[in-house]
Amino acid sequence: MKIFSKEQIYKGDKLTAKKQNITSTELMERAGTQIFNWIHQRMQGAQVPIHVFCGIGNNGGDGLVLARQLINYGYNVHTYVVNCSDKRTQDFLVNYERIKQTTKKWPIMLNCKADFPPIGPDDIIVDAVFGIGLNRPPNEWVKSLFQHFRASNAFTLAIDLPSGLYADKVPEDEDGVVWANYTLSFQSPKLVFFLPDTSKYTRQWEALDIGIDLEFLQQTDTEVELIGKNEMLPIYKPREKFSNKGTYGHGLLIGGSYGKIGAMILSGRATLASGAGLVTTFIPKCGYIPMQSVVPEAMVITDVDDEKLTAIKFEIAPTAIGIGMGMGQDEKTQTTFQKFLKSNSVPLVIDADGINLLSKHKDDLKLLKPQTVLTPHPKELERLLGKWKNDFDKLKKAKAFSKKYKCIIVIKGAHTITVFEDKLYVNSTGNPGLATGGTGDVLTGIITGLICQGYEPLTASLFGVYLHGKSADIAVEDYGYQSLTASHVVDYVAQAFLDLFAMPPAQPPAENEEENL
Ligand SMILES: NC(=O)C1=CN([C@@H]2O[C@H](COP(=O)(O)OP(=O)(O)OC[C@H]3O[C@@H](n4cnc5c(N)ncnc54)[C@H](OP(=O)(O)O)[C@@H]3O)[C@@H](O)[C@H]2O)[C@@H](O)CC1
C-alpha cells in the first residue's frame, strides 16, 4: 500500500475534484460520511455521549460533517469548535452553516480552558481539531484541551491523524498531541503511525476509501510503501515440478564463536526453512558437533580455530552468503572478515558483528558490492550512522548511507523499515513476541535463503522481513508473547508461506439471508 506525502494528498484532492467534477465541499462530505458509516456500523444508534471537537480547517470541516450526520441519526452529540485561529477554511464555513441549519444545538465555541466541557470515561471523543495542515505547535490552551482528553480516559477516535501530530516530523512536546485509541485516516495511513517516536499517538489505525482518483493513486510514485500480503503475493516464486536442490541455490552462513554457536544454528535452520536447496555453515571448530547434531540438513566447514573465526576459506560456490551472526569482534576475525569482503562477489547479507566490525572500520564500507543487505537493530544502526535527533533524521541518514554505499538497510524494530536509496518500505507483520534473543539471526537466515532462490536482494529483504513477522504472528497464537522463542519463528515459517494462499475466513450470512435459509 502506498503511503502518500502531505503534498501528494493535497494534489490528489484537487485532481479528484476536477476529474470527478465535484466541489471540495462534496469531497469533504464523502470523507465525513465515511467516518459516520464507520461509527454507525459499530454503534447502531447507542446513546453514548459523543463529543466532536472540530478545528477551523478542513479537518474541523470533516468533524462538522460527521456531527451533522450523527445528529440526523439521533445520536447523543455534543459539537465544539476549537477556536484557535481566525483563518477558517471555506469548507469549514460551509459545514458550520449546514450544522446550524440542522440543529438548534449549535456548536459550542471553545476559546480557553474555562470553556472545556466535562468528559466521562465512558464517553467518546472525536478528535477533528487538526489534520495534515498543522504547521506549528498548538498553543497552551489547546495543549491543555488535549491533556483534558487524555485525562478523561474516554475512547478517542482521531480523524485523519491525531491532532498535534505532523504528517512529516516529530512533535517536540508529547502533551501537545492527542493520544488516540483509533485513527481513521483518509485513503492511506501516514508514515508517523509506524515510527518508534510517533506510533504511540494512535493504538490502531484504519484507512478509509474516499474515492480519490484511481489513476492518480496508481500512477503516483510514493517515497514510502507499506508491505503486506497484497504486495508480497505477486513476487512469490512457486516451486517447479522438475526442479532439484540445485535449482534453489546454496546458502553459506558464516559466523559463530564460542558460546554463540546457537546463532548459527538458528540462521542455518531458517535458511533451510525459507527454501534454499543447500545450506553450508562456516563456524569455529567448537560448533561442529552441535551443528551436525541439531541441523543434520546443513553441511559444515570449520575454521582452523576452535573458538572463533580466523581464516574464512571455502571451496564451495555459494549462491548467497549471510555473515556476522554470533561472530564476535576478535582482531583475527576482523582481519579475515576484511579479507573476505575484498574477495567476495556473491550476494551478501551482513548482520550483527559483521555490522559492528564495519562500524569500527568504516573504510571497509567501500568494499561492499552494490545491493549488499545490512540488517542492523537500532544499536547497530547507531554505530553505523552515528546518533540521530529523531526518527525522520534517522531515515534521512539511512537514505544517504544507502545511496553512498548502494546498500539495502533493513532497520529492524516493531515496524521494520527497509531503506534502499530514496525509498522506504514499512513492514506490517510481527509482534512484541519477537523481542527475544536470536530472532534477528533467523531473519538473516531467511533473507539469505530467499536470495539463494533467485529473489533480488531488495525483494528478498522485503519478503524475508514479511515472512519473519508473519511467522511470529501465527506462532504467537500457540505460544503467547512471553514464551515465543526464535526457534518457534523458524518452525512457523512454513505457516507464513501457506498463509500467503489462505482463503479469507467465510463471512457469516447477513441477517436477512439467514432468515431465507
Ligand atoms: N484526501 C484527503 O485526505 C482529504 C482530507 N480532508 C481533510 O483535510 C485535512 C487538512 O485540512 P487543512 O489543510 O485545512 O488543515 P487542518 O489540518 O484541518 O487545519 C490546519 C489549519 O489550522 C491552522 N493551524 C495550523 N497549525 C495550527 C496551530 N498549531 N494552531 C492553530 N491553528 C493552526 C492552519 O491555518 P493558519 O492559521 O496557519 O492559517 C490550517 O488552516 C485533512 O487532514 C483531512 O482531515 C478532507 O476534508 C477531504 C479529503
Ligand SMILES: Nc1ncnc2c1ncn2[C@@H]1O[C@H](COP(=O)(O)OP(=O)(O)O)[C@@H](O)[C@H]1O
Ligand atoms: N516489539 C517488536 N515487535 C515486532 N518485532 C520486533 C519487536 N522487537 C524486536 N522485533 C524483531 O525481532 C528481531 C530482533 O532482531 P535482533 O535484535 O537482531 O535479535 P538477535 O540479535 O537476538 O538475533 C528483528 O527482526 C526485529 O524487527
Ligand SMILES: [K+]
Ligand atoms: K485530527
